[in-house]
Amino acid sequence: MTVRTRFAPSPTGYMHIGSLRTALYEYAFAKSQKGTFILRIEDTDKNRYVPGSTEKIYEQLKIFRLNWDESPYIQSERVKTDIYKNAAEKLLKDGHAFYCFCKAQTREEIKEAHGKGVSQVRDLNCRNLTAEEIGQKIAAGEKPAIRLKTPDSEEVAFFDFVVKKNIKWNTKFVDDAMLLKSDEFPTYQLAVVVDDADMKITHVIRALEWLPSTPIHLLLFKYLEYSVPQIGHLTDILDPEGGKLSKRKGNVSTEDFLNDGYLPEAILNFIMLLGWAPKDNREIFTLEEFVEVFNADGLQKANPMFNKVKLDWFDQQYMRKLDIKDLTNKISNFTDKPKGTIVKLLPLVRERMVTLKDFDSLTDYFFIRPQGHLKNAMAQLRGGGAVLEHAIGVLEKDFDGKILEEKARAFCAEKNIKVGDYFMALRVAITGKTATPPLWDIIKILGKEETLKRLYDCPTKKATT
RNA sequence: GGCGCGUUCGUCUAGUGGUCUAGGACGGGGCGUUCUCAACGCCCAAAUCAUCGGUUCGAAUCCGAUACGCGCCA
Numbered sequence: 001m002t003v004r005t006r007f008a009p010s011p012t013g014y015m016h017i018g019s020l021r022t023a024l025y026e027y028a029f030a031k032s033q034k035g036t037f038i039l040r041i042e043d044t045d046k047n048r049y050v051p052g053s054t055e056k057i058y059e060q061l062k063i064f065r066l067n068w069d070e071s072p073y074i075q076s077e078r079v080k081t082d083i084y085k086n087a088a089e090k091l092l093k094d095g096h097a098f099y100c101f102c103k104a105q106t107r108e109e110i111k112e113a114h115g116k117g118v119s120q121v122r123d124l125n126c127r128n129l130t131a132e133e134i135g136q137k138i139a140a141g142e143k144p145a146i147r148l149k150t151p152d153s154e155e156v157a158f159f160d161f162v163v164k165k166n167i168k169w170n171t172k173f174v175d176d177a178m179l180l181k182s183d184e185f186p187t188y189q190l191a192v193v194v195d196d197a198d199m200k201i202t203h204v205i206r207a208l209e210w211l212p213s214t215p216i217h218l219l220l221f222k223y224l225e226y227s228v229p230q231i232g233h234l235t236d237i238l239d240p241e242g243g244k245l246s247k248r249k250g251n252v253s254t255e256d257f258l259n260d261g262y263l264p265e266a267i268l269n270f271i272m273l274l275g276w277a278p279k280d281n282r283e284i285f286t287l288e289e290f291v292e293v294f295n296a297d298g299l300q301k302a303n304p305m306f307n308k309v310k311l312d313w314f315d316q317q318y319m320r321k322l323d324i325k326d327l328t329n330k331i332s333n334f335t336d337k338p339k340g341t342i343v344k345l346l347p348l349v350r351e352r353m354v355t356l357k358d359f360d361s362l363t364d365y366f367f368i369r370p371q372g373h374l375k376n377a378m379a380q381l382r383g384g385g386a387v388l389e390h391a392i393g394v395l396e397k398d399f400d401g402k403i404l405e406e407k408a409r410a411f412c413a414e415k416n417i418k419v420g421d422y423f424m425a426l427r428v429a430i431t432g433k434t435a436t437p438p439l440w441d442i443i444k445i446l447g448k449e450e451t452l453k454r455l456y457d458c459p460t461k462k463a464t465t
Numbered sequence: 466g467g468c469g470c471g472u473u474c475g476u477c478u479a480g481u482g483g484u485c486u487a488g489g490a491c492g493g494g495g496c497g498u499u500c501u502c503a504a505c506g507c508c509c510a511a512a513u514c515a516u517c518g519g520u521u522c523g524a525a526u527c528c529g530a531u532a533c534g535c536g537c538c539a
Contacts, residue, residue: 121467121538163470173468175538212469212537233470236535240476244535270477273490277478281489300478303535307476310491320504352503408500423500435502 003035004202007061007068008192010042011053014253015060017306018207018237018245021271025234026205027066028294035202039068040195043076044185060254064264065287073199075191084186087194087224088146088179096223097179099144100126101137121175123147143182148189148216150174156215162205162232162299169215177216193217197226204231208303232296235275235303245306257311261334261355263322266315274304284317312354319353331359344445348437366445369454370432386415387425392455399448401440429458 007023009015030037039061041054054074061068078084091097102125127149129137138144150171157168179190186194196204211233221228239245245252251260257267265286272290273283276298285293319327327350328342334356335342342359349362394407412419427439430451436442443451 160470165470167469169468173538207536208470209536214469235471238535242534273477275477279479281479283477283490302471304478305476307491310477313491349503405500418500420500427501433502437502439500 001202003030003033004038004200005030005035005205006038006040006196006199006201007066008040008042008195008206009057010045010048011050011057012048013050013053013056014255015057016245016252017254017257017267017271018252020060020064020066020254020267021237021275022205022207022234023061023066024064024268024271024290025276025294025299027068028291029203029205029296031291032294036069037066038070038073038199038201040073040199041075042188042191043074044079044191045188046185056255063258064254064268073195075186075195078195079185083198084190084194085180085184088186088190091148091179091220091223092146094223096149096219097146098123098127098149098176099129099134099137100147100178101129101142101144102126121150121173123176127176145178145182146180148177148179148219150176150216150219156218158214158218158228158231160211160232161203161230161296162234163301167211167214171215171219174215174219177213179220189213189216190220193220193224193226196229197221197224201229204229206231206233208233208236232299235300237274238303238305240305240307261357262311262315263318263330263356266311266318269318270311270314274306275300315355316353319350319356331356335360337363348441348445352437365431365433365436366442368432369457370429387411387417387422388429388455388458391426392452395443395448395452395455401444404440404443426455430454 005026007019007026009019009023027037029035039057041057043049043054058072088097092099100123102123126144126147134144152172154171155168156171156174157166159166177189178187180186195201214231214233217231218228220226237245239250247253251257254267258264268287269283269285269290272285276294277300278293278298282293322330324343324346328339328346331342331346332339337360345359345363345366349359352362353359390411391404391408394404398404408422409419412422423439424434427436428434430439430446431442446454
């Protein structure tokens with residue numbers, strides 16, 4: 001049997017980094033077994049639907065190269081085929097569901113009605129209505145919803161192939177889940193089961209947060225007479241601040257990271273290892289390599305914490321792998337500088353960049369002459385003024401890196417100053433910074449005229465004292 | 466509150482009864498190279514394997530309880 005996995009996001013605005021990871025594992029699981037990976041948009045919850053987000057999901061998956069097979073399945077369109085309604089009616093007919101006429105309640109209302117601490121699992125109002133009562137209500141124009149008639153005390157269980165454990169529940173703790181709303185739209189619970197069966201999904205891989213609704217699905221699979229797929233639950237990514245990774249604590253959407261200048265390959269590689277590990281400590285994987293080595297055994301069961309510092313490291317690794325042309329193109333999305341300029345300065349800064357965004361801040365001194373703060377910096381350097389005068393003398397005569405180096409060393413030896421101090425004085429005078437690429441590389445690009453102008457503009461006299 | 470899942474260096478993890486004085490990576494510290502930074506090379510610190518109890522000749526590895534974390538329901 002061919003493996004079929006699905007990525008089933010809800011279009012609620014953006015692609016969460018955790019969703020991307022789920023998609024990645026689903027993709028890798030299918031592809032590693034020459035299987036099929038499909039995409040299903042779960043958009044039956046009209047309240048949570050955000051226009052444009054379906055397109056965003058397509059776009060993001062493409063950026064990360066998680067290409068799905070078959071055309072995407074859209075639940076709101078499938079509603080029109082009555083597939084969910086038919087399933088709900090079958091359950092009704094077989095006595096596994098009941099009509100519910102209760103008004104939809106908000107969380108707050110339910111809380112108030114039942115008091116805190118009381119878990120209301122059974123629907124007492126409508127579960128036991130007689131056929132006659134139901135008939136009257138419908139005749140009176142009331143639109144019923146359909147809910148699952150959960151058995152009172154049965155055991156439901158399944159083997160989680162990720163957690164590698166048998167997990168079971170007593171149905172007395174499983175609620176009478178809403179299946180079909182009064183507008184005939186299915187809830188997540190019904191739609192997911194009907195679709196996984198209809199699309200012949202062999203392996204359901206989803207986040208741990210769905211584990212508690214699994215007993216409902218298990219009952220539905222049974223009552224609808226579908227065969228149950230393998231089910232496995234993935235860890236949730238935790239925020240270093242505590243709790244699940246959430247929007248208000250920082251970046252969570254894949255777009256956020258992309259906009260911050262991280263390369264898709266780096267993000268993907270980082271995500272791979274947040275919840276899955278190989279046996280051999282290897283860390284760098286392209287998507288293809290990952291598919292090659294991926295297996296469910298390496299999936300973790302403890303929630304990992306999102307550690308941005310490691311992401312930075314991955315980004316640096318991938319940035320170095322790019323050739324100048326690719327890197328230039330990518331950087332040009334994050335700076336106003338023309339590509340010609342980027343190409344020229346890139347060799348000086350590429351080892352120093354962590355993200356694509358860093359180009360501007362690492363090269364700003366090429367475009368902005370160092371200003372007032374320079375005085376302070378200069379004053380701290382012993383003999384700074386004399387150094388600058390010396391350097392000016394050398395550069396005016398010979399604009400050459402080798403000669404500058406030689407003469408600087410000779411000068412330092414004679415005046416008994418450190419070579420490091422000499423170049424630091426020059427560095428600060430020319431760039432206004434204490435950390436830069438090797439000085440001559442910068443001077444060469446600035447040119448003789450600009451370099452000398454910057455040196456002349458320094459408050460050498462004051463700094464000498 | 467109820468139900469469920471989890472727990473190895475700060476973080477991601479290797480480890481599936483003796484080979485573990487617990488390995489790797491990120492981060493941190495140090496040294497080297499060096500005009501600074503970065504990069505690179507070498508080295509170091511860092512886990513009583515959550516705790517307690519049990520099984521066993523022997524446990525990070527098996528079992529139980531507790532604690533803590535995370536989630537779901539409402």
